[in-house]
Amino acid sequence: MRAAILAVGSELLGTERLDTNSLRLTETLLRHGVDLRRKSVIGDVEEEIAAELRDCLPRVDLMLVTGGLGPTADDVTREAVAAATGRSLALDPEVLAGIERRFQALGWTMPAVNRRQAMVIAGAEVLANSRGSAPGMRLLAGAATIFLFPGVPGELAGMVEDHLEPWLAPRSGGVSRETAVLKVAGLPESLVEERIAPAYDEFGRESITILARPADVRLLATATGPPAERQARLQAMTARLAALVGDAVYSRREEDTLESVIGDLLRAAGATLTVAESCTGGLLGERLTAVAGSSDYFLGGAITYDDRLKTAMLGVPPELLAAHGAVSEAVARAMAEGVRARLGSDYGAAVTGIAGPGGGSAAKPVGTVHLAIAGPPRTPGLAGVEVDHRQLRLPGGRERIRWMSSQIALDMLRRRLLAAAQGGGGQAAALPEAAAGGRPRRGS
Amino acid sequence: MRAAILAVGSELLGTERLDTNSLRLTETLLRHGVDLRRKSVIGDVEEEIAAELRDCLPRVDLMLVTGGLGPTADDVTREAVAAATGRSLALDPEVLAGIERRFQALGWTMPAVNRRQAMVIAGAEVLANSRGSAPGMRLLAGAATIFLFPGVPGELAGMVEDHLEPWLAPRSGGVSRETAVLKVAGLPESLVEERIAPAYDEFGRESITILARPADVRLLATATGPPAERQARLQAMTARLAALVGDAVYSRREEDTLESVIGDLLRAAGATLTVAESCTGGLLGERLTAVAGSSDYFLGGAITYDDRLKTAMLGVPPELLAAHGAVSEAVARAMAEGVRARLGSDYGAAVTGIAGPGGGSAAKPVGTVHLAIAGPPRTPGLAGVEVDHRQLRLPGGRERIRWMSSQIALDMLRRRLLAAAQGGGGQAAALPEAAAGGRPRRGS
Numbered sequence: 001m002r003a004a005i006l007a008v009g010s011e012l013l014g015t016e017r018l019d020t021n022s023l024r025l026t027e028t029l030l031r032h033g034v035d036l037r038r039k040s041v042i043g044d045v046e047e048e049i050a051a052e053l054r055d056c057l058p059r060v061d062l063m064l065v066t067g068g069l070g071p072t073a074d075d076v077t078r079e080a081v082a083a084a085t086g087r088s089l090a091l092d093p094e095v096l097a098g099i100e101r102r103f104q105a106l107g108w109t110m111p112a113v114n115r116r117q118a119m120v121i122a123g124a125e126v127l128a129n130s131r132g133s134a135p136g137m138r139l140l141a142g143a144a145t146i147f148l149f150p151g152v153p154g155e156l157a158g159m160v161e162d163h164l165e166p167w168l169a170p171r172s173g174g175v176s177r178e179t180a181v182l183k184v185a186g187l188p189e190s191l192v193e194e195r196i197a198p199a200y201d202e203f204g205r206e207s208i209t210i211l212a213r214p215a216d217v218r219l220l221a222t223a224t225g226p227p228a229e230r231q232a233r234l235q236a237m238t239a240r241l242a243a244l245v246g247d248a249v250y251s252r253r254e255e256d257t258l259e260s261v262i263g264d265l266l267r268a269a270g271a272t273l274t275v276a277e278s279c280t281g282g283l284l285g286e287r288l289t290a291v292a293g294s295s296d297y298f299l300g301g302a303i304t305y306d307d308r309l310k311t312a313m314l315g316v317p318p319e320l321l322a323a324h325g326a327v328s329e330a331v332a333r334a335m336a337e338g339v340r341a342r343l344g345s346d347y348g349a350a351v352t353g354i355a356g357p358g359g360g361s362a363a364k365p366v367g368t369v370h371l372a373i374a375g376p377p378r379t380p381g382l383a384g385v386e387v388d389h390r391q392l393r394l395p396g397g398r399e400r401i402r403w404m405s406s407q408i409a410l411d412m413l414r415r416r417l418l419a420a421a422q423g424g425g426g427q428a429a430a431l432p433e434a435a436a437g438g439r440p441r442r443g444s
Numbered sequence: 445m446r447a448a449i450l451a452v453g454s455e456l457l458g459t460e461r462l463d464t465n466s467l468r469l470t471e472t473l474l475r476h477g478v479d480l481r482r483k484s485v486i487g488d489v490e491e492e493i494a495a496e497l498r499d500c501l502p503r504v505d506l507m508l509v510t511g512g513l514g515p516t517a518d519d520v521t522r523e524a525v526a527a528a529t530g531r532s533l534a535l536d537p538e539v540l541a542g543i544e545r546r547f548q549a550l551g552w553t554m555p556a557v558n559r560r561q562a563m564v565i566a567g568a569e570v571l572a573n574s575r576g577s578a579p580g581m582r583l584l585a586g587a588a589t590i591f592l593f594p595g596v597p598g599e600l601a602g603m604v605e606d607h608l609e610p611w612l613a614p615r616s617g618g619v620s621r622e623t624a625v626l627k628v629a630g631l632p633e634s635l636v637e638e639r640i641a642p643a644y645d646e647f648g649r650e651s652i653t654i655l656a657r658p659a660d661v662r663l664l665a666t667a668t669g670p671p672a673e674r675q676a677r678l679q680a681m682t683a684r685l686a687a688l689v690g691d692a693v694y695s696r697r698e699e700d701t702l703e704s705v706i707g708d709l710l711r712a713a714g715a716t717l718t719v720a721e722s723c724t725g726g727l728l729g730e731r732l733t734a735v736a737g738s739s740d741y742f743l744g745g746a747i748t749y750d751d752r753l754k755t756a757m758l759g760v761p762p763e764l765l766a767a768h769g770a771v772s773e774a775v776a777r778a779m780a781e782g783v784r785a786r787l788g789s790d791y792g793a794a795v796t797g798i799a800g801p802g803g804g805s806a807a808k809p810v811g812t813v814h815l816a817i818a819g820p821p822r823t824p825g826l827a828g829v830e831v832d833h834r835q836l837r838l839p840g841g842r843e844r845i846r847w848m849s850s851q852i853a854l855d856m857l858r859r860r861l862l863a864a865a866q867g868g869g870g871q872a873a874a875l876p877e878a879a880a881g882g883r884p885r886r887g888s
Contacts, residue, residue, distance in 0.1 A: 283734025
């Protein structure tokens with residue numbers, strides 16, 4: 001089945017907005033094995049929309065049109081589709097009554113302009129819109145089927161679920177395409193690509209997609225075919241990819257974030273966390289507390305942008321700052337130990353670095369960052385504190401350096417918590433599913 | 445002049461990527477008064493691309509095609525355009541030599557596949573690409589002019605500057621469209637819309653655009669016509685809009701953020717700032733330190749997610765927490781005063797609230813947030829501390845509540861700093877340009 005998507009709306013031809021509805025539609029089409037041939041955007045001009053439909057319809061089996069079903073004079077999709085398919089438009093009393101009822105339920109009288117939304121193309125099936133006043137339509141044009149959907153994203157999502165999915169399922173033989181995800185932290189995209197090269201050869205380059213932002217990579221594996229076959233293939237692909245990428249894989253669930261995985265590990269260990277931030281200025285705390293329920297394990301932290309606060313809030317000795325500078329291994333370690341001891345948490349994470357654009361030197365250029373994690377020793381039964389340290393030389397501008405600092409600090413913390421959950425094991429690649437059930441809570 | 449944009453690339457028909465190049469092209473087209481009629485996306489399929497061109501070309505004067513000029517077999521834009529316009533393709537030795545030189549300059553030998561990039565359509569002008577190996581082309585097809593540009597965003601931007609702008613300028617009579625921006629904080633979009641309604645009537649609805657994210661609104665005013673005329677109109681529009689919106693306008697410069705405007709005010713006053721964050725978990729600090737050079741005025745802060753840290757780090761009395769709860773006016777005020785006094789800054793900003801989804805009650809539902817700003821008294825010469833307070837009931841989910849809390853806290857701080865810069869004035873609507881030159885630095 002070949003498909004095309006047409007988004008109608010002059011606002012989508014400006015400099016600020018893109019047609020994002022097509023991504024939602026594409027997801028559904030691809031899952032059902034439909035071949036999307038083209039997407040286009042046309043302004044609110046009846047003749048232009050009609051011309052596009054006349055050009056497209058002979059080349060596809062399915063035409064999805066979004067937008068232009070509102071109540072104002074700008075909304076001309078109904079008229080354009082009627083013109084392109086040589087049909088008439090007429091007021092449908094039943095549809096009108098439905099729209100009026102919708103307004104009444106909200107305690108309003110239907111404005112007269114909304115009558116336009118009850119105009120139905122001859123021969124079209126009306127598709128109920130449970131989330132808005134604009135109903136959709138489905139009609140035949142030669143061998144092709146046209147769907148008209150509202151352009152409001154929330155309404156469109158409901159229409160796809162209520163009308164497109166049920167129509168596609170029997171025609172496409174049901175879902176024929178499935179995707180699995182591996183989430184990878186702390187490695188650059190190019191290194192992930194290098195590591196998974198053998199899987200490209202084995203499964204085909206087109207079945208594996210890499211989507212990256214700095215130090216956070218998503219690997220998508222896609223399989224098509226009958227259910228049993230494609231699930232077996234997906235299983236084989238993700239197992240192979242996980243083996244190739246190793247312990248940089250932090251989750252196989254799309255809904256997980258690095259922050260939420262750390263939260264699961266802390267909650268399972270019954271452990272608490274504090275942060276000491278210099279160059280990230282609060283980003284680490286912000287990310288950790290973006291997770292609902294993070295108050296179970298996150299106590300708080302110190303933003304010590306000014307060096308005097310590193311001493312006042314974290315107890316970093318002024319002599320240490322004078323001898324090594326604020327951006328140094330010694331100070332990062334002292335910050336992590338200090339925040340843990342002073343704020344009374346099990347783990348303390350510290351970041352100090354030069355995010356730029358100013359502040360760099362030959363010895364410590366912009367992008368120099370020191371990370372430290374302080375916590376109970378990996379080896380069970382030992383007393384005291386164990387501190388991990390990493391020095392980074394990060395490329396890019398201020399925003400990227402701050403983001404990557406937080407990302408790599410979180411990944412260090414994840415690895416530390418995994419090791420602790422495994423009773424001192426070093427680098428084993430347990431995924432969150434395995435780790436989450438680890439040790440009993442010991443309260444915080 | 446009527447134009448169409450065609451983006452070529454199968455990756456742009458997937459579920460993850462959108463054609464963002466068209467926004468860059470649209471900006472240039474609109475500035476020159478060109479009427480963009482349509483945008484489309486086609487996969488790497490020669491016949492589909494050629495069919496789209498045949499359909500479009502008779503309806504436009506200018507056709508901009510991006511992507512599909514790379515060296516691999518997937519890249520078929522050259523072939524498709526040649527086919528659609530009935531022309532031949534031939535290797536251009538001069539273009540080939542240029543590509544080879546480019547590789548040599550990088551110390552590499554040109555891979556054989558890159559020979560494809562030296563194939564030129566008969567009669568086309570080759571457009572040099574200073575940022576990559578794929579040259580562009582310009583050719584005539586009937587009355588229409590076709591531009592072929594590479595799809596890599598950085599390369600495209602260079603091509604627009606080097607080749608599209610100089611071609612458009614004489615044909616469009618130069619720039620014919622200009623835009624001015626007003627940035628507005630702390631008001632919902634609907635309220636801004638209500639306030640500016642008289643300007644819609646006066647200048648026409650199509651000349652004013654509202655772009656909003658929660659509690660942060662951009663107003664774009666657009667004027668066309670000869671330079672003197674449109675600049676006068678733009679001046680009149682922005683003056684009228686600024687008067688209608690009032691002191692919620694925080695800047696007229698596109699490059700400003702609320703954070704950078706606060707930074708300018710603090711720097712001009714020679715004052716320092718600290719933050720005390722509960723439900724925002726570091727977001728306020730993160731936003732303030734996103735501004736390069738923020739160490740001039742931002743000292744740091746306390747993330748006091750756990751109530752015990754509100755006492756330990758900020759000196760909030762346990763009795764106050766017990767009597768009013770952590771989310772209360774009394775505690776917000778104590779946090780702001782405490783962070784200012786303990787960390788030694790001129791101003792202290794505090795946020796405490798319930799971001800949800802858990803933690804709400806009938807008396808304090810999710811979205812209840814208390815903000816406080818502590819600082820020197822507004823009236824010059826007075827001693828002591830003056831604390832402003834606001835209570836919010838924010839709609840939406842966790843992320844939105846946290847974002848709006850930080851946004852409205854920053855706006856409170858901006859107004860407080862403006863009032864101080866004006867020597868105790870209350871609500872006057874000075875813009876950053878006016879305020880930045882205010883008072884002499886007094887060091888921090």
